[in-house]
Amino acid sequence: MTCDVCETISDIYSAGFEEWDEEILGEASTVLNSNCPHAESLCRAANFDRPITDFPNELLAIKKEGKQTGVRLGLAHLTPEDEIIFDNVSTTYMDLVSPKGSVDHPGQGILPDPKWIDLDIIRGWFSVCKNSHQSQCSEPPWLKGVEPADPEWFIDVVDECIVSPPGRGVDYVALSYTWGLGRNLKNTKATLSELKQPGALRVPKFANQLPETIRNTIDIVRLLGERYLWVDALCIIQDDPASLGRNLNQMQLIYANSTFCIMAATGCGAEFGLRGLKGLSPERDLEMRIYDLADGNRLIAKPLSQDPTAGTKYSYHQRGWTFQEWLFSRRRLVFNHGPLMWQCQCARWQETAKINPEADAQWSRMHRTKESALDPSPSIWNFMSMASTFNTKALTMQEDAPKAFAGIQAMLHRVHPGGLLYGLSEFFFDISLAWASLYSNIQRRRGSNAANALQDGLPSWSWLGWEGDVNFPKDAEFQVMQPWNYHEQKVGFREPVTEWFTMATPGSTSRRKVRSEWYKYKTSFTANTSTEIPHGWKRQDYNRQHHPHDFYPPGGEPKDIFSHELSPQHGFKYPLPVLNWADTPSLTDQTQYLWCETSRAHLVSSKTTILRVEDYERRVRFVEGNSTILSITMPDMASVEEMMDDKRPSTLELVAFARGWSTWLGYDVERAYNEGSTGKMRIPGMDPRDCYFVLWVERREGVSYRLASGEVLASWWEGNTDKQLAQVLLG
Known part of the structure; x- marks a missing residue:
């Protein structure tokens, strides 16, 4: 049976990957009033804001966008020039199914077994990745030259026991999963010797404690022809602090160096298992939306992209521990609620679609978040989105936040001179202290043991001590502002006003100086144009016309602009040292107290x-006369409401950590929309005022705790500070 509508739909799939194509199928009522299978199929596939039957007189069209394999339905009209204009587009992308054994068919879709996974598909993916992608996936730029991981134990999936690595650099598979609240066999000092015996994991004593996800992973790794498997519960001695510490600090390398990582992203714990492994686990229930056409052709709805923010706080993508495991795995075999998926540095494949090199290249270009965050370049603010994403993830034990971030932090030591202290760059420490929660609510993390609050590893001065989305200041004295920064409020850090020391406890006599060095580099290169610039940097005269969206206070135009060979597209107002990525850094001791002498x-x-600050619901400003003397970002809306009513504190204790300027303290500028217009538009971020950057703190038993951060008008500060410097102990 032939059908003009079905033929038009099938033909559009012949367009090349880069091409756009649009075709009219006909008036909706006519297209759907047919005995052809397409009528029922298109009714189901058309996901508009209302049923398609509500649009009987509209033209039903189909469109293929450039750099896509799938097509979508749409409601459209024709212009007098016969141009198709889409008024509404369905959310469902559809691939044309390629019949088995067909060579020249334009379809990219595949119909897998809905119950059982074909292991040959996995073998094929792994083979193509190894042979075609080669170093791009085996040694991506962010891993190039980095020393291999040094795991202490593996699971031998053939002998079913725990073994020492047979040598450095041996191939192994890793498992990323959520523990959940069910049974979970753990390796301890007491069980290690027994678990080292061949067949130990089949002995009832241990087999009965082994959750299904680990059991299934052992089996599938063996069937795929691999020998060694790394699983945290069994390959870290869970009651050995030294073993825990060593492994937490190399967790990023353990996952990065695995041959591939199995992501158990279904269920809410390790009991759920890897469904769909015939003879090993229960069948899966793979839901596929299939649409029949004439001549036996079929369409399949493309699965929705995996949304890392979806699900409950117990699901895989919501967990803090799995965040870094996902981030650092070079190759991922993903068991999720949809089709089985493979992700590597070069491609994302699903069992419902053929491998398409053009689509792979497009996907690879669009998903470079890790490379930008870990790029050994001077743009150290690149890691901010990574930190903020991590901080929205759920942790069963809130005090685990620094541990769950330890692997990421260890890798970031390769980017940040001096390393990180509880997630803050030591090189830019004074600037890092100005982190805030401008766009969402945050709340203080609380350790599970209230009696150990002084040693819970959750300092109030670090964003790791809080839960929620955070942001870091873009320093206009360091980075050239981009067009998207033009209408934002802006800050500039000119100099620190104190030196910071860190220590383990409030009573420690041993203190380490925090290695904040940004000011040294700032003054060296802004005050002396003859200073030799670090390797890889280029200096040129600052030309305002080349940077029309940059910002600086009156009289503050820089003389020079600097760029680095690793990111020549970015401009900086002073250079800084760029580390050799392959060097093994010394990890900074994480001590949770800070001490300084500063003005208060x-x-x-x-x-x-x-008053509230327009457009920023968590920002409040304190006005005295006609001047804003303090502007701070509150942690959440509840604290804003308290500040605005009678519950506000009578006195705010403020301590300074840097000096500079801020447009938060100035007025918004009003300008005409265009020449001759009477209408005005408000432009924020154009009126800088000299300021001190401060923390609002509260003191309890001699320790100060951060409540918020902000800026104080310099003239007010200099007339209202205590006569003597305050000794501040921050916890």
Whole structure:
């Protein structure tokens, strides 16, 4: 049976990957009033805001966008020039199914067995990746030259026991999963010797404690022809602090060096298992939306992209521990609620679609988040989105936040001179302290043991001590502002006003100086144009016309602009050292207390008018006379409401950590929309005022705790600080 509508749909799939194509199928009522299978299929496939039957007189069209294999339905109209204009487009992308054994068919879709996974598909993916992608996946730029991981134990999937690595650099598979609340066999000092015996994992004593996800992973790794498997519960001695510490600090390398990583992203714990392995696990229930056409052709709905923010707080993509495991795995075999998926540095494949090199190249270009975050370049702010994403993930034990971030932090030591202290760059430490929660609510993390609050590893001065989405300041004294920064509020850090020391406990006599060096480089290259610049940097005269969206206070135009060979598209106002990525860094001791001597002031809130900041619901400003003397970002909306009513504190204790300027303290500028227009538009971020960057703190038993951060008008600060410097202990 032939059908013009079905033929038009099938023909559009002949367009090349880069090409756009659009075709009219006919008036909706006519297309759907047919005995052809397409009528029922298109009714189901058309996902508009209302049923397609509500649009009987509209033209039903189909479109293929450039750099896509799938097509979508749409409601459209024709212009007098016969141009197709889409008024509404369905959310469902559809691939044309390629019949088995067909060579020249334009379809890219595949119909897998809905119950059982074909292991040959996995073998094929792995083979293509190894042979075609080669070093791009075996040694991507962010891993090039980095020393291999040194795991202490593996699971031998053939002998079913725990073994020492047979040598450095041996191939192994890793498992990323959520523990959940069910049974979970753990390797301890007491069980290690027994678990080393061949067949130990089949002995009832241990087999009965082994959750299904680990059991299934052992079996599938063996069937895929691999010998060794790394699983945290069994390959780390769970009651040995030294073993835990060593492995947490190399967790990123353990996952990065695995041949591939199995991501158990279904269920809410290790009991769920890897469904769909015939003879090993229960069948899966793979839901596929299939649409029949004439002549036996079929369409299949493309699975929705895996949304890392979907699901409950117990699901795989919501967990803090699995975040870094996903991030650092070079190759991922993903068991999720949809089709089986393979992700590597070069491609993303699903069992419902053929391998398409053009689509692979497009996907690879669009998914370079890890490379940008870990790029050994001077743009150290690149890791901010990674930190913020991690901080929205769920942890069963809140005090685990620094541990779950340890692997990421260890890798970031390769980017940040001096390393990181609880997630803050030591090189830019004074600037890093100005992190805030401008766009969402955050709340303080609380350790599970209240009696150990002084040693819970959750300092208030670090974003790791809080839960939620955070942001870091873009320093206009360091980076050239981009067009998207033009209408934002802006800050510039000119100099630190204190030196910071870190220590393990409030009473420690041993203190280590925090290695904040940005100011040394800033003054060296802005005050002396003859200073030799570090390797890889290029200096040129600053030309305002080349940077029309940059910002600086009146009289603050820089003389020079610097760029680095690793990111020549970015401009900087002073250079800084760029580390050799392959060097093995010394990890910074993580001590949760800070100490300094600095200026302090107490602001009496009743003497000011407190106002909200337009467009920023968590920002409040304190006005005295005609001047904003303090602007701070509150942690959440509840604290904003308290500040605006009678519950606000009578006095705010403020301590300074840097000096500079901020447009948060200035006025928005009003300008005409265009020449001759009477309408005005408000432009924020154009009125900088000299300021001190401060923390609002509260003191309890001699320790100060951060409540918020912000800026104080310099003239007010200099007239209202305590006569003597305050010794501040931050916890």
